[in-house]
Amino acid sequence: MNNPINGPVNSHRGLYSLADLDDDSIQRIVRRTIELHTDRAAHTSPLTGLVTGLLFTKTSTRTRTAFTTAAIRLGGAPLAFGPADLQTNTGESAADTGRMLAGMLDLLVVRTAGPMQELRELSGGGELPVVNAMSAEEHPTQGLADLATLIHHFGGLDGIRVLYVGEGNNTAVALARVLSRQPGCHAVFASPAGYGLPPAVLAETAATAARHHGSVTEVHDMAGVPEAARGAGGSGDIHAVYTSRWQTTGSSKPDPHWRDAFRPFHVGADLMDRLPDAVFLHDLPAHRGEEVSGEVLDGKSSLAWTQARMKAAGAMAVLEWLATT
CATH class of the missing domain: 3.40.50.1370 (Aspartate/ornithine carbamoyltransferase)
Known part of the structure; x- marks a missing residue:
């Protein structure tokens, strides 16, 4: 998971719950959100060479479109999975699926109606940074x-x-x-x-x-x-x-x-x-x-x-x- 511009993605990072973030991280993300809202080109293509998986098991218009276009605008490549595309649909565990995805993806964005724990299991034991794009407990x-x-x-x-x-x-x-x-x-x-x-x-x-x-x-x-x-x-x-x-x-x-x-x-x-x-x-x-x-x-x-x-x-x-x- 090497980013040629900014170095390796920190594989132990993720966004599961806002309760996990310190005040500085929240303020940093919000400041950048406002900056990028004003000028969507105000970045250095930090996702160049990186593949972002998007697993949406529930309907989404705004969030799915936002993360798909975000990956592209930041220089990366999005790879979308639908609710029936992965072997979790046939009984494979989220942990086994995450372990496999961690060897192929650089980031993973997930929407589910299930518990947040499902997202943590999809991280492949913490190797793959996962973004909670909505779970049962929090958005x-x-x-x-x-x-x-x-x-x-x-x-x-x-x-x-x-x-x-x-x-x-x-x-x-x-x-x-x-x-x-x-x-x-x-x-x-x-x-x-x-x-x-x-x-x-x-x-x-x-x-x-x-x-x-x-x-x-x-x-x-x-x-x-x-x-x-x-x-x-x-x-x-x-x-x-x-x-x-x-x-x-x-x-x-x-x-x-x-x-x-x-x-x-x-x-x-x-x-x-x-x-x-x-x-x-x-x-x-x-x-x-x-x-x-x-x-x-x-x-x-x-x-x-x-x-x-x-x-x-x-x-x-x-x-x-x-x-x-």
């Missing part, structure tokens, strides 16, 4: 692109309050982890009871945010949002509202009436009109009329389309980081 590259979008818009997040509305899914986990690292940033997660952030993640990110003079809190009633925002100190104004699909890719809910619990968490013009200075974010794809109205998604306050384009620059920044660190 770290989405979180990095989200952070880059917010910093690009606000300039910095000290004193900024972000309201996340909806399920505490893998996107929400990544968002909580990146926001909790930003000095003076406050995040409120509003989810139906039983659908919030995993308790361990909430405890972890709340403690991290407190160390950075910020906060991560959770409410299960939209009526509790103003009080939670005020509890963070200052005016309590919400500067950004974020939502995602109620039905996470590759998942299902055991309660057949779950939509009834989610309806009060719809982001419509009535909510955004009460927050006239707030911007709107969505990780896409969106279901207009369900988690968000078309009026909000396509409205003047929406950063959702900038956020989607930021994923292309984010993929470049992550691959460059792996190839040059």
Whole structure:
């Protein structure tokens, strides 16, 4: 795994969870994301001579396109695998598959509805750097692109309050982890009871945010949002509202009436009109009329389309980081 420009890829690096990264690494990737969003040619082709495998076992538009084009723009060669292409589909273990791929690939990007442990097994015992392009527990590259979008818009997040509305899914986990690292940033997660952030993640990110003079809190009633925002100190104004699909890719809910619990968490013009200075974010794809109205998604306050384009620059920044660190 030799890069003729920057030397060997550090085979023990990978991006499985944002919890594994230190603050400096997160800030470095986000800074490069913003730079590459501004100028996609602002690099030295760090993937020249390298082959990046892309294993997507679940549907993807933005993330798959982002990493495929990122590998090409950085001078590398992408090699795509579909959900039925590998022998894991016939019973070969992820560990055996990873051991083989480690001898043929330089980097591997994986999307799965399975656990993060599956990605670690595909690393071939740590020989092959693996990027988590979404797993059941977390969507770290989405979180990095989200952070880059917010910093690009606000300039910095000290004193900024972000309201996340909806399920505490893998996107929400990544968002909580990146926001909790930003000095003076406050995040409120509003989810139906039983659908919030995993308790361990909430405890972890709340403690991290407190160390950075910020906060991560959770409410299960939209009526509790103003009080939670005020509890963070200052005016309590919400500067950004974020939502995602109620039905996470590759998942299902055991309660057949779950939509009834989610309806009060719809982001419509009535909510955004009460927050006239707030911007709107969505990780896409969106279901207009369900988690968000078309009026909000396509409205003047929406950063959702900038956020989607930021994923292309984010993929470049992550691959460059792996190839040059």
